[in-house]
Amino acid sequence: MKEVAAEVGVSPATVSNAYNRPDQLSEGLRRRVMEAAGRLGYTGPDPTARGLRRGRVGAIGVLYADRLSYAFADPAAVLFFEGVSRAAEEAGLGLLLVPGSISGRHDPEAVRGAAVDGFVVYCMAEGDQMMGAVRDRRLPAVLVDDPPKDPAGDMPNVSVDDGGGARAAAEHLVGLGHRRIAVVTFELAPRPVGGLAGPDRQAQTAFRSTRLRLDGYREAVESVGVPWRDVPVYECPENLPEEGERAARILLGMRPRPTAILAISDQLAFGVLEAARGMGLSVPGDLSVVGYDDVPEAARANPPLTTVNQPHVEKGLLAGRLLVARLGGGEAEGPGPLPTRLVVRGSTARPARGHGA
Amino acid sequence: MKEVAAEVGVSPATVSNAYNRPDQLSEGLRRRVMEAAGRLGYTGPDPTARGLRRGRVGAIGVLYADRLSYAFADPAAVLFFEGVSRAAEEAGLGLLLVPGSISGRHDPEAVRGAAVDGFVVYCMAEGDQMMGAVRDRRLPAVLVDDPPKDPAGDMPNVSVDDGGGARAAAEHLVGLGHRRIAVVTFELAPRPVGGLAGPDRQAQTAFRSTRLRLDGYREAVESVGVPWRDVPVYECPENLPEEGERAARILLGMRPRPTAILAISDQLAFGVLEAARGMGLSVPGDLSVVGYDDVPEAARANPPLTTVNQPHVEKGLLAGRLLVARLGGGEAEGPGPLPTRLVVRGSTARPARGHGA
DNA sequence: TAGCTTTTCTGAATCGATTAAGTAAAACGA
DNA sequence: TCGTTTTACTTAATCGATTCAGAAAAGCTA
Numbered sequence: 001m002k003e004v005a006a007e008v009g010v011s012p013a014t015v016s017n018a019y020n021r022p023d024q025l026s027e028g029l030r031r032r033v034m035e036a037a038g039r040l041g042y043t044g045p046d047p048t049a050r051g052l053r054r055g056r057v058g059a060i061g062v063l064y065a066d067r068l069s070y071a072f073a074d075p076a077a078v079l080f081f082e083g084v085s086r087a088a089e090e091a092g093l094g095l096l097l098v099p100g101s102i103s104g105r106h107d108p109e110a111v112r113g114a115a116v117d118g119f120v121v122y123c124m125a126e127g128d129q130m131m132g133a134v135r136d137r138r139l140p141a142v143l144v145d146d147p148p149k150d151p152a153g154d155m156p157n158v159s160v161d162d163g164g165g166a167r168a169a170a171e172h173l174v175g176l177g178h179r180r181i182a183v184v185t186f187e188l189a190p191r192p193v194g195g196l197a198g199p200d201r202q203a204q205t206a207f208r209s210t211r212l213r214l215d216g217y218r219e220a221v222e223s224v225g226v227p228w229r230d231v232p233v234y235e236c237p238e239n240l241p242e243e244g245e246r247a248a249r250i251l252l253g254m255r256p257r258p259t260a261i262l263a264i265s266d267q268l269a270f271g272v273l274e275a276a277r278g279m280g281l282s283v284p285g286d287l288s289v290v291g292y293d294d295v296p297e298a299a300r301a302n303p304p305l306t307t308v309n310q311p312h313v314e315k316g317l318l319a320g321r322l323l324v325a326r327l328g329g330g331e332a333e334g335p336g337p338l339p340t341r342l343v344v345r346g347s348t349a350r351p352a353r354g355h356g357a
Numbered sequence: 358m359k360e361v362a363a364e365v366g367v368s369p370a371t372v373s374n375a376y377n378r379p380d381q382l383s384e385g386l387r388r389r390v391m392e393a394a395g396r397l398g399y400t401g402p403d404p405t406a407r408g409l410r411r412g413r414v415g416a417i418g419v420l421y422a423d424r425l426s427y428a429f430a431d432p433a434a435v436l437f438f439e440g441v442s443r444a445a446e447e448a449g450l451g452l453l454l455v456p457g458s459i460s461g462r463h464d465p466e467a468v469r470g471a472a473v474d475g476f477v478v479y480c481m482a483e484g485d486q487m488m489g490a491v492r493d494r495r496l497p498a499v500l501v502d503d504p505p506k507d508p509a510g511d512m513p514n515v516s517v518d519d520g521g522g523a524r525a526a527a528e529h530l531v532g533l534g535h536r537r538i539a540v541v542t543f544e545l546a547p548r549p550v551g552g553l554a555g556p557d558r559q560a561q562t563a564f565r566s567t568r569l570r571l572d573g574y575r576e577a578v579e580s581v582g583v584p585w586r587d588v589p590v591y592e593c594p595e596n597l598p599e600e601g602e603r604a605a606r607i608l609l610g611m612r613p614r615p616t617a618i619l620a621i622s623d624q625l626a627f628g629v630l631e632a633a634r635g636m637g638l639s640v641p642g643d644l645s646v647v648g649y650d651d652v653p654e655a656a657r658a659n660p661p662l663t664t665v666n667q668p669h670v671e672k673g674l675l676a677g678r679l680l681v682a683r684l685g686g687g688e689a690e691g692p693g694p695l696p697t698r699l700v701v702r703g704s705t706a707r708p709a710r711g712h713g714a
Numbered sequence: 715t716a717g718c719t720t721t722t723c724t725g726a727a728t729c730g731a732t733t734a735a736g737t738a739a740a741a742c743g744a
Numbered sequence: 745t746c747g748t749t750t751t752a753c754t755t756a757a758t759c760g761a762t763t764c765a766g767a768a769a770a771g772c773t774a
Contacts, residue, residue: 358730358731359730359731369730369731369732370732370733372731373731373732373733374732374733377732377733402730402731402732403729403730403731405729405730405731406729406730406731406732407730407731407732408731409729409730409731409732410730410731410732410733411731411732
């Protein structure tokens with residue numbers, strides 16, 4: 001910029017104005033500045049320097065608890081990102097993806113070094129050290145799905161009615177007459193091992209939305225007199241269809257065999273469907289399956305998956321807009337929990353006779 | 358930082374060293390600095406200021422031609438991002454998503470303002486003005502899939518064997534005996550209208566990989582004596598299953614009806630499958646369908662989709678690593694075209710009698 | 715034409731760090 | 745004990761812009 005100023009014979013301040021407030025200088029000079037800039041290959045103010053001086057870098061960070069590559073493998077997370085990116089776009093901001101873990105190690109370093117104006121914190125376990133790092137940055141932040149227990153900070157949050165959605169899913173099954181129900185869930189807490197999760201393990205559930213869903217399932221089955229301890233819960237170490245398949249093969253190998261499976265995500269449900277196919281079980285004839293998320297693929301699955309819709313994109317959009325509002329100095333508060341909705345498709349039906357009660 | 362320095366009674370340089378080169382000062386002082394920092398709520402050097410001084414901000418930008426929300430809606434793009442994010446993670450860098458279009462307007466502004474150390478340019482049309490903006494930034498950049506015609510810059514690229522993959526797909530169909538083949542493609546050039554694309558429109562194809570695929574199809578069908586003009590090509594304005602469905606309904610309404618459809622992406626192929634279902638056509642009995650990309654859902658589709666596998670994640674990983682190498686000052690060159698591979702599943706078969714020739 | 719406002723541009727401080735070069739003190743070798 | 749190396753810090757320049765408080769020039773009014 002100094003060079004451009006020298007070339008035109010004006011002060012750097014003027015060049016800066018040429019870019020940032022064209023009304024502050026005469027039309028002719030502005031043209032000359034731009035022309036000289038073009039000649040010297042200057043494309044405008046350096047984003048970093050501008051960021052430093054202005055105190056805003058023009059980007060919002062999305063903090064994801066795990067490795068970024070996991071996030072991209074999860075269609076629900078991707079839908080959420082889509083929403084956030086839309087909000088960022090509206091505000092003309094960039095979107096920096098900030099991993100909570102780097103090469104497998106959980107490390108708040110990325111949070112400290114992220115050049116952003118604020119954070120959208122997604123999918124963070126309660127009490128995660130990452131939250132401390134976010135707070136320390138003293139930047140506006142919006143929490144999604146998992147508001148931490150300590151409400152010390154003034155961070156607003158956006159969440160969905162996870163409990164209600166899960167309850168609706170389970171009520172649908174018990175309403176159809178299912179009594180032998182099994183649950184396939186993803187990580188209950190960071191660094192999971194996988195396998196059947198007894199009461200102890202379930203009590204460790206660190207993700208709020210996960211706990212809410214499990215509680216929702218529980219309420220529904222207990223409401224028809226099925227004790228929760230009779231409902232096997234299989235914890236998958238990763239939210240992948242292959243893991244869901246493995247879990248389902250184990251659950252479906254139990255006797256008496258479950259007549260229905262509640263999967264805590266569509267990804268896992270797809271695996272359950274695959275397992276049923278592989279074991280020669282027809283869905284929904286021999287087995288009913290309910291997913292969670294209602295990702296686009298759910299409608300195209302074979303059979304079309306009954307699942308719980310949650311407004312992922314809207315969730316991201318609202319979280320993003322909320323952050324943008326906070327960036328602007330507002331004290332905007334998060335909306336109440338977003339609605340979830342059971343979508344009945346072709347993967348659920350009454351249990352075959354003799355299996356129900 | 359100045360405050361911390363004052364608190365401890367040392368110079369700011371020492372505080373900086375405490376964070377960046379702990380070996381430069383005594384253990385005791387370092388502890389005192391850290392302790393004072395904690396007391397004053399200082400979390401370490403400001404990323405922006407550090408970026409300015411060091412000339413590196415610790416982030417790489419992924420430039421996507423369209424709106425970010427479109428990118429997230431495309432599973433292939435998401436897989437690519439996954440690869441790039443993995444490379445970024447390896448190098449301890451952040452990932453900034455840079456939209457080529459903001460609220461629908463194609464605008465290189467985001468490129469100018471992106472605080473990054475380099476770009477991975479994905480899916481850019483040839484001759485896009487965006488490329489000029491990237492070049493002007495004079496940052497290392499890696500081109501993916503669509504190297505622009507002018508090889509003026511020294512930007513390396515990573516691409517896949519799109520022509521070969523497409524040819525294999527079409528050869529598979531003609532090998533099965535199909536002669537009435539139709540093509541469903543996504544945008545041929547920016548700002549598409551959609552509809553049947555005649556030779557004129559096809560000649561405008563601005564995305565290199567798209568043209569390579571179309572050419573691959575063409576070679577294969579012409580090799581068995583079918584003139585390319587007899588192959589209807591339907592251009593969808595967006596890469597969405599719904600668009601593929603609409604396209605297929607139109608193509609399948611033509612008489613004589615095509616016995617096979619080549620879809621240029623799996624997303625579109627899913628729509629084709631849906632259209633066939635809706636029209637009471639069995640796949641592969643009445644209609645064969647081949648996709649492109651081999652996204653995870655392809656294997657789970659009903660029927661499992663025959664498609665062309667391309668290593669999306671690896672492509673992103675290589676592009677990311679290449680950029681990282683360039684960032685380090687290396688002159689690393691891109692690998693040759695990555696292989697594509699036809700994956701035959703359940704959506705293709707010999708045409709029903711009487712429809713072939 | 716004097717006095718006043720407006721327009722157009724400049725000077726200089728500032729944002730928050732990094733880093734090469736330099737200095738004072740401590741440790742070391744002979 | 746003197747010269748030399750090492751250790752532990754500091755000084756001051758720099759990264760590339762923004763922005764506020766003026767100053768000079770121009771335009772306007774009466």
